[in-house]
Amino acid sequence: MRILKNLVKKSTDAAKDLYVEDFVIGIGLVGVKLSDGSAGVAYNLKQDLLGECEEFSEGRGKNYSLLLKPGEKAITFIEAFTSENPLAKSLGLATINAVLSEKENLQKGDLLEHLEIKEGDVVGMIGEIGPLIMAAIEKGAKVRVFERNRKRGQFPDWAITTYLEDCDVVIISASSIVNWTIEWVLDYVKTDRVAIVGPTATLVKDIFPVKVIAGAKILDPDKLLDSLPRGIGTAGLYSSGIAEKVTLILK
DSSP states (O other), rough: HHHHHHHHHHHHHTTTOBBBEEEEOOOEEEEEEEEEEEEEEEOOOGGGSOSSSSSTTEEEGGOESSSSSSTTTHHHHHHHSSSSOOHHHHHHHHHHHHHOOOOOBBBBBOHHHTOOTTTTOEEEEEOHHHHHHHHHHTTTOOEEEEEETTTTTTTGGGHHHHTTTOEEEEEEEEEHHHHTTTHHHHHHHHOOOOOETTTTTTSSSSSSSSEEEEEEEEEEEEHHHHHHHGGGOOOHHHHSSSEEEEEEEEO
């Protein structure tokens, strides 16, 4: 847990007097807006919920309370990233993303160009990312997709221990940060051409030992909070102008 502990420490140090002005829980993503106007999103770990109606609360009667509330310190939300509650964890990472994500030194362009994917490469993809699969295949690469709930032609996630180390390029879905599997995955990576991808990614230096982090720069925090509970997803964030795709080159 060394990477994730460093992520929590760095964001806690940076949060200072910030508080969470508001937050929302959408179908696929959660979002937060901080008191300084910044915002962040993270994958909603809904598959880890128990299917009960009160999974984001505690107590009963007069002692009833939500686990996290608007107006609380950002540090309180950040600490929730280490909790066992899936929704609190997701909101914790969204807060970390709002606090830490780089505002400068971000680039646009083709992620695969940064990874120098070429014909004959074997690309290991942790989590299915359709557009990147097709783009890699068009470059002549072979793609191995590792998924917990795999489809035909995909590898189960436990096969990472055997089949990831001989991949020339590794692309990791940023959902692996929020479900705490990122460090386990990186233990089996034997290449320098590694990227973390998705709006859940924290655009931060000196934390993740990868070449590229490709994430989302939130352009309209208010529209983000208005749209997520109405069901907008990752593609909608970009097509609506709420966010734009950016990359942070680390190596």
